[in-house]
Amino acid sequence: MLDTQAMAHLSDVAVSIELETADxxxxxxxxxxxTHGVLRLTxxxxxxxxxxxxxxxxxxHRGYEKIVEARSYPQVITLINRIDWVSGFANEVPxxxxxxxxxxxxxxxxxxxxxxxxxxxxxxxxxxxxxxxFPLELGAATPLMFAFRDRERVLDxxxxxxxxxxxxxxxxxxxxxxxxxxxxxxxxxxxxxxxxFLAETRAAMDEVFTSCDQLETLLxxxxxxxxxxxxxxxxxxxxxxxxxxxGPNLRATGxxxxxxxxxxxxxxxxxxxxxxxxxxxxxxxxxxxxxxxIRESAKIVQQAIDGIPSGPLQAKVPKIxxxxxxxxxxxxxxxxxxxxxxxxxxxxGGPYRLKIxxxxxxxxxxxxxxxxxxxxxxxxxxxxSLDFVLGDVDR
Amino acid sequence: MxxxxxxxxxxxxxxxxxxxxxxxxxxxxxxxxxKISAHMQHRVGPYFAGGRWGWAQLIADGVKFFxxxxxxxxxxxxxxxxxxxxxxxxxAVGLFVVIPFGEGDVLVVRDxxxxxxxxxxxxSIGTIGILMAGWSSANKYSLMGGLRAAxxxxxxxxxxxxxxxxxxxxxxxxxxxxxxxxxxxxGIPFIVPQLIGFVVFYIAALAEMSRIPxxxxxxxxxLVTGFLTEYSGFRFLFFxxxxxxxxxxxxxxxxxxxxxxxxxxxxxxxxxxxxxxxxSKIAILVFxxxxxxxxxxxxxxxxxxxxxWKWLIPVSLANIAITAVFKVVF
Numbered sequence: 001m002l003d004t005q006a007m008a009h010l011s012d013v014a015v016s017i018e019l020e021t022a023d024x025x026x027x028x029x030x031x032x033x034x035t036h037g038v039l040r041l042t043x044x045x046x047x048x049x050x051x052x053x054x055x056x057x058x059x060x061h062r063g064y065e066k067i068v069e070a071r072s073y074p075q076v077i078t079l080i081n082r083i084d085w086v087s088g089f090a091n092e093v094p095x096x097x098x099x100x101x102x103x104x105x106x107x108x109x110x111x112x113x114x115x116x117x118x119x120x121x122x123x124x125x126x127x128x129x130x131x132x133x134f135p136l137e138l139g140a141a142t143p144l145m146f147a148f149r150d151r152e153r154v155l156d157x158x159x160x161x162x163x164x165x166x167x168x169x170x171x172x173x174x175x176x177x178x179x180x181x182x183x184x185x186x187x188x189x190x191x192x193x194x195x196x197f198l199a200e201t202r203a204a205m206d207e208v209f210t211s212c213d214q215l216e217t218l219l220x221x222x223x224x225x226x227x228x229x230x231x232x233x234x235x236x237x238x239x240x241x242x243x244x245x246x247g248p249n250l251r252a253t254g255x256x257x258x259x260x261x262x263x264x265x266x267x268x269x270x271x272x273x274x275x276x277x278x279x280x281x282x283x284x285x286x287x288x289x290x291x292x293x294i295r296e297s298a299k300i301v302q303q304a305i306d307g308i309p310s311g312p313l314q315a316k317v318p319k320i321x322x323x324x325x326x327x328x329x330x331x332x333x334x335x336x337x338x339x340x341x342x343x344x345x346x347x348x349g350g351p352y353r354l355k356i357x358x359x360x361x362x363x364x365x366x367x368x369x370x371x372x373x374x375x376x377x378x379x380x381x382x383x384x385s386l387d388f389v390l391g392d393v394d395r
Numbered sequence: 396m397x398x399x400x401x402x403x404x405x406x407x408x409x410x411x412x413x414x415x416x417x418x419x420x421x422x423x424x425x426x427x428x429x430k431i432s433a434h435m436q437h438r439v440g441p442y443f444a445g446g447r448w449g450w451a452q453l454i455a456d457g458v459k460f461f462x463x464x465x466x467x468x469x470x471x472x473x474x475x476x477x478x479x480x481x482x483x484x485x486x487a488v489g490l491f492v493v494i495p496f497g498e499g500d501v502l503v504v505r506d507x508x509x510x511x512x513x514x515x516x517x518x519s520i521g522t523i524g525i526l527m528a529g530w531s532s533a534n535k536y537s538l539m540g541g542l543r544a545a546x547x548x549x550x551x552x553x554x555x556x557x558x559x560x561x562x563x564x565x566x567x568x569x570x571x572x573x574x575x576x577x578x579x580x581x582g583i584p585f586i587v588p589q590l591i592g593f594v595v596f597y598i599a600a601l602a603e604m605s606r607i608p609x610x611x612x613x614x615x616x617x618l619v620t621g622f623l624t625e626y627s628g629f630r631f632l633f634f635x636x637x638x639x640x641x642x643x644x645x646x647x648x649x650x651x652x653x654x655x656x657x658x659x660x661x662x663x664x665x666x667x668x669x670x671x672x673x674x675s676k677i678a679i680l681v682f683x684x685x686x687x688x689x690x691x692x693x694x695x696x697x698x699x700x701x702x703x704w705k706w707l708i709p710v711s712l713a714n715i716a717i718t719a720v721f722k723v724v725f
Contacts, residue, residue, distance in 0.1 A: 026535055034616045048539070048696060137616045139607055139693025145436035224608050224692050376539070377695050380617045 023051060026376075030059050034137050034380045037390030041367070043379065050379060053371040055364060060394035065354055072349045073099055073321045078169050080341075083358060084392035085166050087126035087335045089118045089158065092171040095354075097265045098330040098343040099173050100315075102323045109267070110311040111175035114193065116266045117201070117304050118158060118170065120297040124208065125154045126335035127248075127290045127297075130387045131215050134287055137384035138228045143218055150211040157201050160194050173321050175314035192313065198305045205298040212295050220288070229284035233370050233382035236281060243369070244362040247337025248293060249386055251277045252285035259333035266332075271303045283385035290387070322349050336360050336392055356395055360388035409504045413491045418457075421639035424681055425453045428639075431682065432689045460635075463628035470533035471625065479531060480626065480633035482524030487637040489517040490644035495572045497657050497669030503572065510571040511559055514648055518603060521637065522548045525605075525612060528634075529622035540621020543696055544605065544612035550700050551602035551609075554707035558595035561711075561718040562652050565589065571648075575656035584655040588721075591714045593653040595707050597680075600645040602699065604638065607688040611696050646680035647673065654680075 023044050030038035038059035044051040064083065068076045080095050081088035093115055100107055132147030155165045162168035162177075170177050219225045235245070237253040250257055258275040260268040276292040278285035323345040331340035337359025344353040363386050370386075371379055426441075429452065433440025441449025467476055493510040496502040507513050522544055529541015562585050563569055566577035578584050586593045602609040613621045623634055650656055654676045657669030664672065694702070 024535060033619060047542075135692060139610065139614070139616060140691060141432075142436050142689050145438060149437055218690075222691065224694050227694060227698055228692055375695060375697065377611070377614065377617050377693075 028379070030056075034384065036133070036383070036388060039364075039383075039388075039390055039393070041371075041379070043371075043376075045376060048376045050371060050374050050376060053368050053379070055367045057361075057364070057390075057393055060390045062391075062395065064395050065356055068351050068354045070350065073173055073323065073351070076351065076354070077171055078167070080356070081167050081169060082391060083356065083395055084126075084334065084336055084339070084360065084389045086129050086389050087122035088164070088166050089122040089162070089168045089170065090126075090332070090334045091339065092168070093119055094265055094330045094332040094339055095341045095343070096171040096173060097332075098328050098341050099321075099323050099345075101330065102326050102328055102343065102345055103173070103317075103321075105174050105315050105317065107175055107315055108312045109309045111313050111315075112267050113304050113308045114161075114176050114313070115171065116268070117301050117308075118161065118168070119266065120301045120304075121154050121158055121201075123297045123335040124294050124301075125151050125158070126387075127294045128154065130290055131287075131294075134283075134381075134384040134387070135219060135225070137380045138225065140219070140225070143215060146211065146214060146218065150208065153204055153207065157197070157204060160197060160200075172314065172317075174317040175312070177313075198308065202302055202305050205302050208298040209295060212291060212298075216291060226284065228377075228381055229287060229385070230280070230282055232283045232378050233374070233385060234280070234282045235366070235370060239366070239369065240281070243366040245337070245366060246362065247334070247359050248276075248289045249286055249337065249363055251275065252289045253281035254279045259331055259338060263331060263333075265330055268300075270307065271300050273300050283381055286385045286387070320349060322347060323351075331357070334359055336387060336389065337363055358392045358395060360390075360392035361395075364388050364393050413488065413504060416491065417488055417640045418636060420643040421636045422453050422457075424639040424642050425635075426450065427681065428685050428688075429453070431685045435686075435689045457632065460628055460632040463631075465628045465630065466625075468533050468625050472531035472533070475527050475531035476625075477630070479524045479528035480630040480637075482527065483521045483637045484633045484640070486517055486519075486521035486524065487640040487644060489520070490514055490641075490648070492517075493571050494644065494647045495575060495651065495657060496673055498666050502657075502670065506570055506572045509569045511563065511569050511574070511648075511652070514571075514644075515556055515559065518641075518645075519548065519552060521641070522603075525622050528626070529612070532622065532625040534625050536618045537622050537624050540612045540614065540618045540624075543614075543618075544622065546696060547602055547605070547609065547611065547699060550703035551599040551707070554595050554703055554711050555599035555603060557708065557711035557715060558592045558599065559652065560715050561589045561592040564715070564718050564722050571651050571656070575651060575658050578655045578660065579658045582660070584653060584660055586653040589653060589714070589718070591710060592718075593649070595711045595714070596649060596652070597683075598707065599703075600649065601684065601687070602703075604641045604645060604684075606642070606684055608691045608694050609699060610693055611699070614693065642681055642684055643677060646677040646684070649680055650676035 023046050026043045026045050027040065028043055029040040040056040040059065042054045042056060064079055068079060071079065076095065077092050081091045083091050128147045128151035132144035132151070135143040158168060159165045162170040235249070235253050237255050240250050240253045240255065246257070254277050256275045256277050261275060273296045276289050276296060278289050325345055325347040327342070327344040329340055329342045331338050338357065339359055340357035342355035342357070343351055346352040367383070370382055374382060430440045441452035443449060444455050445451025467473060492504045493507055493514050494503065495506065500506060525544040526541045529537045529539070529544065532538070562574060565585060565588060566574040568574060568577065605612050613623060623631065626634060650673060657673040659672045
């Protein structure tokens with residue numbers, strides 16, 4: 001016969017067994033529809049509540065930083081536009097600018113304008129992909145179709161100039177490549193942009209404004225969308241800066257930091273555009289900032305088309321490109337954030353060392369912080385709102 | 396004595412009709428969903444199957460499911476895993492028993508005195524099937540999907556039942572035939588006095604069917620289709636069919652309770668057209684479901700709970716009180 005004290009103890013034990021549920025380890029990814037590639041998260045979950053999250057990266061590591069040491073400068077360009085494949089063109093620019101600065105080349109203004117137009121179109125393509133994928137992660141399928149339809153329009157235009165939808169490989173040291181399919185380069189004719197490209201692009205930008213309005217009316221006022229996105233994954237400006245978060249994710253916390261206004265890698269100073277910021281720092285702000293940035297990009301492209309100067313597409317460069325000895329860091333405002341190349345040259349035909357600072361890697365580094373204590377559905381929403389690409393994380 | 400007087404013959408005939416109606420309704424609604432969603436998204440949808448408008452797309456899909464291997468995970472709880480889709484489809488088919496497609500005893504399998512009570516009870520069995528599927532799949536995502544379905548059951552089952560009580564008070568019967576007759580004699584569909592009841596019922600029915608915005612048990616982007624993850628082939632087809640059959644039956648019940656069922660109310664049409672009248676009302680309600688699904692995101696489990704307990708249940712309780720006072724006073 002048990003005494004009363006032992007009975008009380010036993011009943012305590014029974015209660016605690018009932019209430020303490022074991023934590024479950026949930027592997028999200030690498031094969032998962034919502035991890036944007038092959039990110040793996042090892043999450044410890046208590047029911048729907050997430051205790052902690054460990055991102056496991058490296059599945060996509062292709063060793064570009066090492067490969068480029070054995071490639072010549074023109075060859076590197078084909079590799080680096082595969083880093084963030086959603087905005088391939090924007091990846092090429094800072095590297096080419098770094099090489100040109102070391103060579104002290106004067107790039108023709110028309111080439112710079114074409115680079116700028118295509119960079120902004122790559123930004124639009126990247127942000128439109130986000131406009132589709134983020135609502136899809138919240139369960140809304142229709143914005144995906146709308147955004148991808150519009151993105152296709154932008155990609156078609158990029159393709160008409162560069163010959164590639166995702167991997168343009170269009171930049172050359174000292175300028176841009178003559179238009180695709182317009183004859184042999186040995187004849188030394190100046191081959192320019194395809195006929196009608198500028199007019200078509202200008203018209204397409206008007207449609208981008210319309211589709212932005214469509215996406216906004218479809219989602220911005222939706223109670224369910226707000227319930228899922230507002231106040232979810234809140235990031236303070238201090239924490240964002242401490243983690244090295246850049247790009248729209250940083251601007252969504254209210255920090256008006258945009259390298260297009262700070263750096264001179266492309267002639268952004270000639271154009272009138274706003275740095276979009278939001279105050280919330282939450283998923284909704286990140287979505288809203290990107291939506292507005294599409295509009296700003298369209299504005300920049302229209303201004304650039306109106307003001308594009310005539311002239312050559314290429315500066316005079318030697319047949320075999322050799323970059324003088326030196327080292328330089330060039331950073332650019334890519335769709336995902338700050339993209340930088342630290343180029344070390346020993347005077348040979350290829351880089352001696354290239355350090356790639358990619359935006360998604362730094363943006364993703366705060367996942368354990370921002371996901372701690374979140375609910376399982378919110379993990380997906382927050383990851384989607386950070387808009388990273390695994391190629392950009394692992395390089 | 397003709398054959399139609401024989402109880403067993405009529406019963407078998409009705410059973411065969413229902414067994415035909417379930418896949419046919421499933422195919423029609425599935426095709427409507429494909430086409431309507433496509434047009435909402437600026438696509439064309441199925442186009443080639445069958446030669447025109449892709450009308451045979453879902454039949455082709457069905458044939459495909461027959462050909463697939465029936466994969467059962469090694470760690471699965473086999474009997475539970477095998478019976479779960481059957482239970483889900485059973486609850487969907489069971490609902491057809493009480494739906495009156497026309498006046499009298501001919502076009503309803505059985506006009507139960509407790510028709511609506513039976514319908515609500517049998518519809519909950521489907522959730523047990525989902526829970527079984529999630530539990531037995533030996534997959535963490537499926538398990539979470541199953542548990543979400545169970546959590547959802549607690550949230551929406553009460554408002555679903557409470558929203559119907561107002562109609563029952565007005566009609567003074569639980570028989571679905573009786574409810575339609577009551578609306579015919581009132582001369583207005585019950586959606587007019589019971590608008591709140593209708594809205595609550597419709598929202599709760601969406602949750603019962605796990606349709607967007609309440610499709611958390613499936614949640615493709617988080618749980619990789621939740622309890623369905625491990626199912627393939629014929630068993631998956633069962634879930635698929637049950638979903639569309641449920642859309643049909645819940646719309647039929649909502650149309651019967653709130654929109655006058657087979658009775659056209661405001662128009663004078665021959666009694667024989669009752670099934671068509673009901674079908675058109677069902678079509679409107681099904682279209683709404685499809686419209687919601689392709690417009691809205693999904694809400695969170697905790698948001699559904701607070702929505703159900705803080706809004707739906709108080710509102711439907713207030714609705715019952717007002718209806719009861721109204722009934723006693725007038």
